[in-house]
Amino acid sequence: xxxxxxxxxxxxxxxxxxxxxxxxxxxxxxxxxxxxxxxxxxxxxxxxxxxxxxxxxxxxxxxxxxxxxxxxxxxxxxxxxxxxxxxxxxxxxxxxxxxxxxxxxxxxxxxxxxxxxxxxxxxxxxxxxxxxxxxxxxxxxxxxxxxxxxxxxxxxxxxxxxxxxxxxxxxxxxxxxxxxxxxxxxxxxxxxxxxxxxxxxxxxxxxxxxxxxxxxxxxxxxxxxxxxxxxxxxxxxxxxxxxxxxxxxxxxxxxxxxxxxxxxxxxxxxxxxxxxxxxxxxxxxxxxxxxxxxxxxxxxxxxxxxxxxxxxxxxxxxxxxxxxxxxxxxxxxxxxxxxxxxxxxxxxxxxxxxxxxxxxxxxxxxxxxxxxxxxxxxxxxxxxxxxxxxxxxxxxxxxxxxxxxxxxxxxxxxxxxxxxxxxxxxxxxxxxxxxxxxxxxxxxxxxxxxxxxxxxxxxxxxxxxxxxxxxxxxxxxxxxxxxxxxxxxxxxxxxxxxxxxxxxxxxxxxxx
Ligand code: FAD
Ligand code: DLZ
Ligand code: SF4
Numbered sequence: 304x305x306x307x308x309x310x311x312x313x314x315x316x317x318x319x320x321x322x323x324x325x326x327x328x329x330x331x332x333x334x335x336x337x338x339x340x341x342x343x344x345x346x347x348x349x350x351x352x353x354x355x356x357x358x359x360x361x362x363x364x365x366x367x368x369x370x371x372x373x374x375x376x377x378x379x380x381x382x383x384x385x386x387x388x389x390x391x392x393x394x395x396x397x398x399x400x401x402x403x404x405x406x407x408x409x410x411x412x413x414x415x416x417x418x419x420x421x422x423x424x425x426x427x428x429x430x431x432x433x434x435x436x437x438x439x440x441x442x443x444x445x446x447x448x449x450x451x452x453x454x455x456x457x458x459x460x461x462x463x464x465x466x467x468x469x470x471x472x473x474x475x476x477x478x479x480x481x482x483x484x485x486x487x488x489x490x491x492x493x494x495x496x497x498x499x500x501x502x503x504x505x506x507x508x509x510x511x512x513x514x515x516x517x518x519x520x521x522x523x524x525x526x527x528x529x530x531x532x533x534x535x536x537x538x539x540x541x542x543x544x545x546x547x548x549x550x551x552x553x554x555x556x557x558x559x560x561x562x563x564x565x566x567x568x569x570x571x572x573x574x575x576x577x578x579x580x581x582x583x584x585x586x587x588x589x590x591x592x593x594x595x596x597x598x599x600x601x602x603x604x605x606x607x608x609x610x611x612x613x614x615x616x617x618x619x620x621x622x623x624x625x626x627x628x629x630x631x632x633x634x635x636x637x638x639x640x641x642x643x644x645x646x647x648x649x650x651x652x653x654x655x656x657x658x659x660x661x662x663x664x665x666x667x668x669x670x671x672x673x674x675x676x677x678x679x680x681x682x683x684x685x686x687x688x689x690x691x692x693x694x695x696x697x698x699x700x701x702x703x704x705x706x707x708x709x710x711x712x713x714x715x716x717x718x719x720x721x722x723x724x725x726x727x728x729x730x731x732x733x734x735x736x737x738x739x740x741x742x743x744x745x746x747x748x749x750x751x752x753x754x755x756x757x758x759x760x761x762x763x764x765x766x767x768x769x770x771x772x773x774x775x776x777x778x779x780x781x782x783x784x785x786x787x788x789x790x791x792x793x794x795x796x797x798x799x800x801x802x803x804x805x806x807x808x809x810x811x812x813x814x815x
Contacts, residue, residue: 304400305329307393311386312340312354313408313703315361316579317535320430321405327369333393334362335375338384343411344693347524348515349666350574350700353531356511357578360534363507373397377514386415387422394423401426408432408577409704410626435619436461436583436612442620452621452722455481458613467587467612468594468605476594481609482602488555489738496564497548499571501530502537523646523698525664531574531700538572538580545570546589547598554603558671560739562653565661569669570607573701576615583611610670615706621713621723622705630708633688634720635771637681641690642810645677650815652759653745654735655680666700673699675738678715679730683763684810685770688718726780729767732758753798759806759815766803769796 308321310332322332336358341351355377362374373396375382375389383389390402402425407413413429420427431438437445437457445460446452459480462469468476504512508529516526532538552568559567575581587608594604622629644650648659658676662668668677673695681691688711695711696702713723732749735758736742742749742758751757768775768784775781788796809815 307399336377344697348526356533538575654741731764762802
């Protein structure tokens with residue numbers, strides 16, 4: 304009797320645990336394009352096209368290896384439109400002895416999987432996702448008894464575990480664990496940034512683009528031009544290009560933002576990594592090899608490896624450690640509806656226009672923009688945490704709940720009470736002006752606190768801090784800002800709060 308092995312859209316790795324002991328003489332792999340997954344949030348058309356094309360290419364690679372694949376296309380007549388429906392159909396048609404899956408990236412899907420044995424009267428084996436570098440159990444053991452779960456300490460454990468950037472005497476390479484202080488250079492708009500790859504579009508990709516254009520044109524985001532890698536070979540070419548051409552400057556400009564430069568020196572690898580076309584350890588090892596062979600400096604290599612070996616694994620650990628309660632948290636009671644401009648880009652705030660239009664065009668925006676522009680605005684304005692999370696989950700091609708939720712709710716919105724961030728990433732227009740050239744093109748003035756031209760981030764910043772003083776005052780990293788606020792005259796404080804109310808009213812009325 305065959306085993307049925309289900310592969311989800313973000314499980315496109317030949318080494319995945321659900322395929323480990325496959326018997327190609329009888330087992331069947333199920334891969335399905337389903338409307339429920341494409342629409343539970345309105346995913347960006349580029350994200351849907353990337354995943355459908357990558358799923359079809361992966362199925363083809365399996366078939367070339369002699370594996371029998373039951374591939375359900377979105378437009379197949381019998382497609383029921385959901386994982387539940389497609390597993391049921393496959394179980395009825397193939398009568399497998401067992402269903403084998405790898406744990407999914409979202410709690411929502413895990414709940415479904417737990418129901419399948421009863422629903423379809425079939426044993427379901429849910430295997431660990433060994434593509435990640437720390438299991439839930441390991442993260443739990445590290446987290447146990449700790450008051451604060453700081454990424455930096457988790458990261459050091461991971462460096463030791465995988466012997467990445469470690470010396471024979473057990474010390475970190477270069478003598479320090481972290482070279483972040485060297486990673487804050489300001490790029491010039493006139494710099495020539497590296498060209499990005501554009502991949503050959505196979506007939507499979509062309510078909511998918513046609514379907515996505517027909518079925519999802521109502522979703523936010525531009526489908527074309529489409530440059531994404533859609534199979535492992537193309538993803539490896541992206542990795543190669545990054546390591547050779549881009550990694551050497553990754554560290555220096557990591558926190559910079561420049562208008563009309565959506566990518567700077569970022570890797571653009573997250574979509575491939577999260578879908579399984581690349582693996583985290585191979586990326587870290589390639590980066591380390593570039594340092595060891597003198598092709599990239601330590602500040603860049605350590606900074607890059609920290610994002611993958613540290614942040615990415617830590618974020619996943621937080622998600623599984625605290626779900627499902629984590630998803631219900633809204634510790635700052637942020638409830639204002641998400642303004643339309645998150646979907647249209649129509650606002651006078653140039654920084655928001657810029658990040659939202661890059662997101663629309665590329666299904667991508669780099670980390671500091673997600674955090675300090677769209678995230679920071681949502682934090683300061685008190686936007687509904689669920690609506691903000693749904694936005695992030697929909698618009699980025701690398702977004703799955705395990706990674707999106709702790710980043711949005713925890714890091715950007717400080718909605719988890721400080722599990723992820725030791726203090727809110729709240730910043731005024733002054734910070735944005737220092738870290739970018741956005742303000743040069745803006746209708747607002749980053750140096751004004753009040754008045755018609757005042758940058759909304761300024762008054763909203765102080766208003767946010769005052770609104771949440773009771774919760775934040777005790778935070779060890781906050782006394783300095785409250786001391787500054789207390790030095791303002793009563794009249795100035797009143798004017799700032801009045802201005803903040805004005806900004807929020809204008810936001811609600813679509814005039815900001
Ligand atoms: P690079 O800057 O080149 O970094 C290298 C790699 O490090 C990335 O590919 C990614 O795999 C990893 N990485 C870096 N930072 C993080 C992080 N904080 N969490 C997890 N991995 C990280 N990342 C996602 O993969 N999916 C998301 O849905 C997502 N949502 C986010 C939402 C918000 C509000 C914020 C602030 C961050 C979010 N991130 C998310 C993290 C980060 O912004 C992206 O991983 C990064 O921008 C991807 O671009 P890149 O591949 O060019 O990254
Ligand atoms: C994101 C996504 C989309 C748009 N479509 C599909 C799909 O049709 N079939 C599929 O197997 N997976 C899809 N995915 C990815 C899933 O949403 C993802 O596997 C789960 O959320 C678990 O992380
Ligand atoms: Fe953004 Fe304010 Fe600068 Fe305008 S002035 S770009 S709103 S930070």
